[in-house]
Amino acid sequence: MRVVLSCLLMLLFVPDWMGEPRLPLMGKRAVVRAAPIALDAAHPARSRVGALVWLGGVRLTSPDRAFGGFSALHVARGHRVTLLSDGGNIVQFTLGPDWRPRAIAFGDLPAGPGTGWAKVDRDSESMGVDPRDGSVVAGFENSNMLWRYTPDLRRALGAAAPRAMAGWPGNEGAESFTFLPRAGWGGGAIAIGEQAPWPGGTGRAAFRFTGDPVREPNRGYRFSYIPPARSDPSDMTVLPDGRLIVLNRRFTLPFTFTNTLVVIDRGAIRPGAVVRGREIATLAPPLVHENFEGIAATREGGRTILWLVSDDNQSVLQRSLLLKFRLDAPGTPGSARP
Template sequence: MRVFAACLLALFFTPDWVGEPRLPLMGRDAVIHAAPVSLDAQHPERNRVGALEWLGGVRLTSPDAAFGGFSSLHVASGRRITLLSDGGNIVQFTLGDDWRPRHIAFGDLPAGPGTGWSKVDRDSESMSVDPKDGSVVAGFETSNMLWRYTPDLRHALGSVAPRAMAAWPANEGAESFTFLPLARWGGGAITIGEQDPWPKGKGRAAIRFTGNPVTQPNRGFRFSFVPPPHYDPSDATILPDGRLIVLTRRFELPFTFSSKLVVIDRAAIRPGAVVHGREIATLAPPLIHENFEGIAATREGGRTIIWLVSDDNQSILQRSLLLKFRLDEPGAPKGVARP
């Protein structure tokens, strides 16, 4: 009887769950506040950094506890923006000329490498839309997997753990992932690891998939990307003219981030190549700076637009920033894409 009573007391006074708390999920009340930011707070008239012309930016906040931690983004026609966090949370909205988010929707990835209870189950660090069918592929760091979803991100279509990514460190995996267009590239995709090189290699391990990376994961070749000194790749995308642009970042004490954007010509990416690229802009103090982890490229009025989003790590010391630039490289004719 004493044992039975002790068990009842233990059940009564012990919380339902004493292990790791569940990964926060997005709520149904989709609210986003946007506050404008400047390229240079001390000199608000400044509108250029390297090859980028400043078009504006906002700090995004929400009363939803799961909001933030954005590691990748996609910008569709009509400025429909999709943000994916490193916990599998989805934020979608349309951004007007007044920078106010409208038609807001919150959600969560329906499936992933684990059960979805903890953050490591949904460590989604990259995302890209397949130009063939609109399906979305997300890269997961901890498991070194690629998962494919329907265009609305409501259903999983398949997944794979590519053999070439198997030895990538658990927290330094597919930080960058982008599909390649049929024009100039012939399709396929590119992924770049965050910190480690191939064995006895240089720079960062990278893979050029020549087919769909989920349905044909072991077709392609390896190459290496060498980022600027002390920087790590955090995302990549394809410019409208066919070049690859890689977003890199650096963290240094006391808690300061800086970012460099690097452009790579398509011809430089070959089997076994060691690719450096060309730096076109640096976001570092006194300019606006944060832990930028997502990049997207679009076209507006014949000009190339670059979007950046930052991962605030859901910390009160950091910000979720969405920035917009026009790519205006010296020597490139305005309104004409470079070959």
């Protein structure tokens, strides 16, 4: 009788409940704290890893129970940071020279592939900002869909399920997605799946959208991406010079992450191509390391800046880290040093 009564109460007060706990939504009280970290805790003066120069980093925390799980990142002018979690949660703040988050705002994607009751419905793993109008496109795993939102992420504008992505495994969808500039590329976008190859192929399935990825989702061509050994692509972006930079992740026991960044020349992307990038930096012990899943590129004083964010899987064993590096230009003395 007690079990029956409990079920009736559940149905009464949560009428749409289907047996799975609902993903937590961001609260109205937006609080984010940032604690500084070092590139190498044992050697705090260290400032270089491969072609990257360390500019700083913080561990982000919040009392909000939905905070964390960040899988996508965008940094706008004025250091306005937007983080998107793999549950459709949004965190935004402006980061000053003192690394203190200001003008903090929390939110949740207003629409998506499912009802939002379970992670499988709201698994947003990537994000790109359309350079034409500032609208945001998020890539969803499991549904293998792309959804477009207004620049403020408050309203959905459209969605597409590209035929090329229809067969991507449920949890290995558009882990990486970026828009391409018109200059050099002619516009469009690229999506890379996390683990599976094209049928009969090798590496990771990738698709180059030659038109708008939401309005013309089936216009484009396939190619394959070969990540570093035992690694999976977790995000990518376009550098100011038009090259692609891909963030790759490898997990090893007893709980260690290794992240390798590779650069791909624009000319390497063509129909049917099998593409490998040139490795420029690797984050691994004893350097700071985590489950980095988001990358963004900006410009400061004529130099290229790279930002990384980690997905803590909302686990007490992991951290939400935001890192900032300067990328040395090709041929810069010392740019290949470890």
